[in-house]
Amino acid sequence: MNALFQKSSKPILALLIVAMVLPIIAPTYYVQFASKAMLMAIVAVSLNLAVGYGGLVSLCHAAFFGLGGYMLGFTSSDSAGASIWLSLPVALFVVAAVAALIGALSLRTRGIYFIMVTLAFGEMLFYFFHDTKIGGGSDGMYIYFKPEIALGDLTLIDLEDARAFYYVALACLVGASLLIRMLVKSPFGHALAAAKGNERRALSLGFPVFWIRLAAFVISATLAGLAGYFSAAQFGFIAPQMLGWHLSATVLVMVVLGGMSSVLGPIFGAIALLGLEEVLKASFEHWKLINGLLIIALVFALPGGLQQMASLLIPKGAAPEPDLQSMPPKEAVPHV
Amino acid sequence: MSEILLKATALEKRYGGLKAVSGVSIDVHRDEVHAVIGPNGAGKSTLINLLSGDAAVTSGAILLRDRDITSMAPQRRAMAGVGRSYQKTTIFADATVFENVRLAAQAHGGQPLRMFGGVAKDGNVNARAQAAIDEVGLTHRSQTIAKSMSHGEQRQLEIAMVLATEPKLILLDEPLAGMGHAEAARMIEIIHRLKDGRAVLLVEHDMDAVFALADRLTVMADGKVIASGDPEHVRNHPDVRQAYLGHEDGVAA
Structure with a gap:
C-alpha cells in the first residue's frame, strides 16, 4: 500500500531526523516557513483519504481548514490566549459537525456532481464569513495570543516560541499521517477503497457505502480543521480567503503532485509546491507562470506523483505492491 | 418439497x-x-x-x-x-483475486468496518475467503490481479465473492x-x-x-x-x- 512506509522505513526515519534537527540549525524565518508547510501537508494528507482512497474529490476542504481557524478566533479573547484543552476540542467538534452535514448532502451525488456540490458548500461557508459581521466580515479577525498549552499555571509548551510551535506542527503531521495510515490498512480503509473501485459490487456485498464515505469525509475534514486551527494560531489572523475554493484547489494540486496512492505522497506534494513558490517568488516577477509550467511538467514526467520519484531513487523492493490502492499511474489523476 | x-x-x-x-x-x-x-x-x-x-x-x-x-x-x-452476480462481470478489477473475495468475507465478518489493525489480522475472514476461492477452483490464481484474468475466470471470481458472503x-x-x-x-x-x-x-x-x-x-x-x-x-x-x-x-x- 505504501512503499515508503512498509518496504523502506529507513528513508522516512532519516527525513524525520532531519525534521527534528532543522529548527536547531535553521534561521527562525525558515522554521516558520517549515511550520506553515507542515500544516498544509496535514491538509493534503487528510484530503488524500477522501480523494485518493475514497475517490471523493472534495473542493471544500479549505472551508474546513478555515473554519478550524475561525473557531480559534472565536474561542480566543483580546487579553489572553485560549486554553487549548477547551478551544481545540470545540474547534474540532464544530468542524466535524459541519463536515457531517455537508458530507451527508454531498455524498448523495457522484463524480463531477460531487465536486460541484462540495465547491458550492465551500463557497457558501466563504460567503457566510465574508458577507456577515461574524468573525469581522471580509476584514477577518486578529488572534492576538496563541493558544496556551498549560496545566494550571505551568506552561507546558509555549507556542509563541517559533521552534516550540514547529515541533507541535511536526507532531500533528506525524500523528495525522499515522492515523490515515492506520485507517487505510484497516478493514474500514479496504471497504472505502472497494467502494471507489466498484460501488455497485461494494453495495451488493453488503457494505454501507454511504456511511463509510461519510465517516472518511468527516475524519478527513476534521484533520483539515486541526491544521487550520494551528495555521490561524501561527499567522495570528484569520480571514475568509482561508475558506475559499482557491486554497481547496491548491491542496488538491499538492495531493496529485505528491501522489495519491500512498499515505505520505501528499506531504512531499505540499512541501514541493510551497517550496517552489517560495523560491520562485524571490527570483521572478511572473513567478506564477513559471510555477504553473513547472507543475504541468512534473505531472507529465511523474504521473504517479513525487512518491513515484522516491521509489525510483530508493532501489530494490521499493515498488509498491499491486493492490487496490496502487492504481496504474495513468489512473492516478482524478477523473473529473 | x-x-x-x-x-x-x-x-x-x-x-x-x-x-x-x-x-x-x-x-x-x-x-x-x-x-x-x-x-x-x-x-x-x-x-x-x-x-x-x-x-x-x-x-x-x-x-x-x-x-x-x-x-x-x-x-x-x-x-x-441475498447474493448476486451481474450480467456484466462486477468485481474489483484492480485488486487481487484474494482481496476481492476477502472483501466479500469481510462484509459478513464480525467487524466489517473496524478502523484499526490491518486486514491480515482477521483470521476468520481470511479463512472464509480462501475456502470460497478453493470452492470455485481459483486457488492457483489467488494473487493474480482480477482484470488480468480471462473472462471465464472473472466470472468464477464473482461467484466466489458471492459465496464468501454466505448467502441463503x-x-x-x-x-x-x-x-x-x-x-x-x-x-x-x-x-x-x-x-x-x-x-x-x-x-x-x-x-x-x-x-x-x-x-x-x-x-x-x-x-x-x-x-x-x-x-x-x-x-x-x-x-x-x-x-x-x-x-x-x-x-x-
Missing part, C-alpha cells in the same frame, strides 16, 4: 408507461436451481434487479424466508442473505454469457454445487445449461410469467413454443 427460501408475489415494475415486469410471482426453494428463461426483453434481468434491490418494485412483495425485504436497500438485502439465496444473471465451451462446462459444474443448502435463481440463455441445471423452470415473455414448473412439462407447453417462435435461440435444445 424443500423449504421455500424466497417468495415473491405479484411483482410489478413500471418504467413510465412501460411494464418491464408485471404480475410475476416466483418461489425459489432450498437445494434447487430455479431457472428463468425467455426471449430478450422478457424482463428477466429486471426481475433479478427487483429481487436484489438494485431496482425498487412498483408493487408486490418479496419474502426471504419470513422476512419482508421488499423495500430494503441492496446492501441490507446482502446482509440478510443466490441470483445469477447470465453467468455463462460470452464463455467458451470448456469454461461453460466448468461454470455449470460450479453452479450445480451452489444449490447445496442454498436456493439459486438462474437467468440464462444457454438452453443446454438450463436443462442440465434446472430443477424448476419459469418462462417469461413481455414481463409476464407464461409457464412455470417441472422443466419437461414447461418444455412442451404450447405458450412457450409460441413465445419462442421466430427466435433463433429455440427452446428445443
Whole structure:
C-alpha cells in the first residue's frame, strides 16, 4: 500500500531526523516557513483519504481548514490566549459537525456532481464569513495570543516560541499521517477503497457505502480543521480567503503532485509546491507562470506523483505492491 | 418439497408507461436451481434487479424466508442473505483475486468496518475467503490481479465473492454469457454445487445449461410469467413454443 512506509522505513526515519534537527540549525524565518508547510501537508494528507482512497474529490476542504481557524478566533479573547484543552476540542467538534452535514448532502451525488456540490458548500461557508459581521466580515479577525498549552499555571509548551510551535506542527503531521495510515490498512480503509473501485459490487456485498464515505469525509475534514486551527494560531489572523475554493484547489494540486496512492505522497506534494513558490517568488516577477509550467511538467514526467520519484531513487523492493490502492499511474489523476 | 427460501408475489415494475415486469410471482426453494428463461426483453434481468434491490418494485412483495425485504436497500438485502452476480462481470478489477473475495468475507465478518489493525489480522475472514476461492477452483490464481484474468475466470471470481458472503439465496444473471465451451462446462459444474443448502435463481440463455441445471423452470415473455414448473412439462407447453417462435435461440435444445 505504501512503499515508503512498509518496504523502506529507513528513508522516512532519516527525513524525520532531519525534521527534528532543522529548527536547531535553521534561521527562525525558515522554521516558520517549515511550520506553515507542515500544516498544509496535514491538509493534503487528510484530503488524500477522501480523494485518493475514497475517490471523493472534495473542493471544500479549505472551508474546513478555515473554519478550524475561525473557531480559534472565536474561542480566543483580546487579553489572553485560549486554553487549548477547551478551544481545540470545540474547534474540532464544530468542524466535524459541519463536515457531517455537508458530507451527508454531498455524498448523495457522484463524480463531477460531487465536486460541484462540495465547491458550492465551500463557497457558501466563504460567503457566510465574508458577507456577515461574524468573525469581522471580509476584514477577518486578529488572534492576538496563541493558544496556551498549560496545566494550571505551568506552561507546558509555549507556542509563541517559533521552534516550540514547529515541533507541535511536526507532531500533528506525524500523528495525522499515522492515523490515515492506520485507517487505510484497516478493514474500514479496504471497504472505502472497494467502494471507489466498484460501488455497485461494494453495495451488493453488503457494505454501507454511504456511511463509510461519510465517516472518511468527516475524519478527513476534521484533520483539515486541526491544521487550520494551528495555521490561524501561527499567522495570528484569520480571514475568509482561508475558506475559499482557491486554497481547496491548491491542496488538491499538492495531493496529485505528491501522489495519491500512498499515505505520505501528499506531504512531499505540499512541501514541493510551497517550496517552489517560495523560491520562485524571490527570483521572478511572473513567478506564477513559471510555477504553473513547472507543475504541468512534473505531472507529465511523474504521473504517479513525487512518491513515484522516491521509489525510483530508493532501489530494490521499493515498488509498491499491486493492490487496490496502487492504481496504474495513468489512473492516478482524478477523473473529473 | 424443500423449504421455500424466497417468495415473491405479484411483482410489478413500471418504467413510465412501460411494464418491464408485471404480475410475476416466483418461489425459489432450498437445494434447487430455479431457472428463468425467455426471449430478450422478457424482463428477466429486471426481475433479478427487483429481487436484489438494485431496482425498487412498483408493487408486490418479496419474502426471504419470513422476512419482508421488499423495500430494503441492496446492501441490507446482502446482509440478510441475498447474493448476486451481474450480467456484466462486477468485481474489483484492480485488486487481487484474494482481496476481492476477502472483501466479500469481510462484509459478513464480525467487524466489517473496524478502523484499526490491518486486514491480515482477521483470521476468520481470511479463512472464509480462501475456502470460497478453493470452492470455485481459483486457488492457483489467488494473487493474480482480477482484470488480468480471462473472462471465464472473472466470472468464477464473482461467484466466489458471492459465496464468501454466505448467502441463503443466490441470483445469477447470465453467468455463462460470452464463455467458451470448456469454461461453460466448468461454470455449470460450479453452479450445480451452489444449490447445496442454498436456493439459486438462474437467468440464462444457454438452453443446454438450463436443462442440465434446472430443477424448476419459469418462462417469461413481455414481463409476464407464461409457464412455470417441472422443466419437461414447461418444455412442451404450447405458450412457450409460441413465445419462442421466430427466435433463433429455440427452446428445443
